[in-house]
Amino acid sequence: MKPLLQVNNLTKRYGRLTAVDQVSFSVREGEILGLIGPNGAGKTTVFESLGGVLPADQLEISHEGRPLGMAGLNSILFYLPDAITPWPSQTVNWALDFTVGLFGGRADLREDVVRRLELASLLDRSMGKLSKGQRKRALLALGVLAPQPVLMADEPFEGLDLRQTREVASALRSYAGEGKRTMVLSIHQIADAARVCDRFVLLSGGKLCGEGTLAELSALAAARSSNASPTGLEEVFLALT
């Protein structure tokens, strides 16, 4: 089966520094793919390059086996950056309407998204006056309402407490699945990633260290070291990076 998206040889340099070096991975339909790595691993650079925010030095993308340009990628993938406060003077309610209206988003999901991400009490608040966690939930709502089949969210659990993280993870899971939404999430908290993701792409120092399910990565880690096969994602990550 061909992947929904295939990213090949993604490279981004800042002068002499190579932030992301020849990274390739695939995204399968309906899955939640976690991009895992410590701070400075290049996760955000990968996302910004794919989201059309940063010009990549090298990047080949194919959609269901067909080559895709950046313009085409915008119709497949919606990028939700971390640490932004869009339209700070406008209300959450307006921001949701605007996302649905401008992008031709999923108006049918609006009520459900508001309920599941607990935004009902925040609808009349301006985006700029939300707390970090509230803002993150509002941003995730924008991402879920966008019409593109792939949602790529940078650090979706950043700023959320444990209970909120679990609820948001549960909500994201319910929106993903075969025939529904595909998600690519950048997560630096490995425990969070293990809770929500189906497959993982491990990044360290701008290089790809592994890609696959937990079992596949565990096997890869075992093959690379003489020690016993690691079982948890944290051990796998440490073994492979």
Added chain:
Amino acid sequence: MPSPKPALLWLLNKEWRELLASRAWWVFLLLMGPLVGVSFISAVNTYAEASGLGGTSTGVGEAFSPLVGIWAPTFSACELAAAFLLPFVAIRLVAGDRQSGALKLELQHRMPALTRIAAKALVLMLGWLIALLAPLAAVVLWKSYGGSIYSPELMTVVLGHLLNAGLTIALACTAASVTEHPATAAILTLAITVGSWIVNFIAAVHGGMWERIAGYTPTAMVAQFQHGLVRLDVLLIAVTLILAGLTLAAVWIRLGVAVRRRVDESVAVVVIAATVVFSCASLRPSWDLSENRMNSFSRADELALRQIHAPLRIEVHLAPEDPRRVDLEHRALSKLRRIMPQARVEYLSATSIGLFEQTSAHYGEIWYELDGRREMNRATTPEAVLETIYALAAVTPPESDSEFRGHPLAVRPRGAALVFYGIWPALIVVLGFLTQRRHL
């Protein structure tokens, strides 16, 4: 549930809401009232005194035109606002998206970048039109005093200030797109504005090519419109510069494009704009829409000058800063060029001031050459210029046919202070408060 309106309408709606939420715009609106008020009240008082109020000899004001006496000074407040207030409103609207991260989301819609910038420019222009309600209130007050209004000249002044605002908006949008931070954009915009004033200064000192370039700076452009003169070259060059500025802003507002490519595209935009500007600079059509025809000779003189087909050459031995040269240029030669586009004027001087050239035998001479005949005259008045040309061309000078008798009005600006210093600021404060409460 959002209505299924086109994406562009959503974008315009968003820009309008952002403008309403912008404190910079409300401060700008608030200041427009007192700025216009000071200019209008002072202009009406001066006009009244010249028209005979308070013991001044009656009749002095008969040559007075509201265009020069009232509208030019009243609308000069708009020039001040366009230079020092409007750029901050525009920069806030463009740079705000980058600062907040909204741009990263919005750019994922496949709308052309130029459409995005055009939406911002349209909303900013609407904001400017709302600010023009202050001078419009001055028009209403003037009418209520019994003042004369000649619509073509008033509309010309408004057109000049709309174009000036367009130039400011385009410049501020470009600066906000090119730079990373709004403060840098503000410094860049003000630097270019001050730069254009320096060009005017250099032109006044050195003349020549600088004088030609200075003719297209916003200050010079507005001055022409404030005199009721619409020049096709100025109009087209202003529109070209506005479009070029907005295109440059569109080139730089895109995030995922390599800097090298954006530089190449910018160079292409600048080259195309420069070519268009250079082509437009040679266009000569112009329209004098002032009631007193202040940019034209009398109709009889124009008719007589049109009969002269031989090429006219004028050699002026006066320095750029010599007041006689300024007088000659503004009162005679600029009018002559409009009716005789083939006339060639050459200024000759060794210094910029002319003070130390006075001892030179030829300094101050104005030589006229027509069809091989030459004549010299030192007078710089329009009458003397015309007389010399008629003599060279053997054309009988026509009788004077000036129809303009002026519109003297000896009244004080009743109620203007209340409108501009009281009602206007109070209205803006209340509207600003209510609007921000509704939107936030």
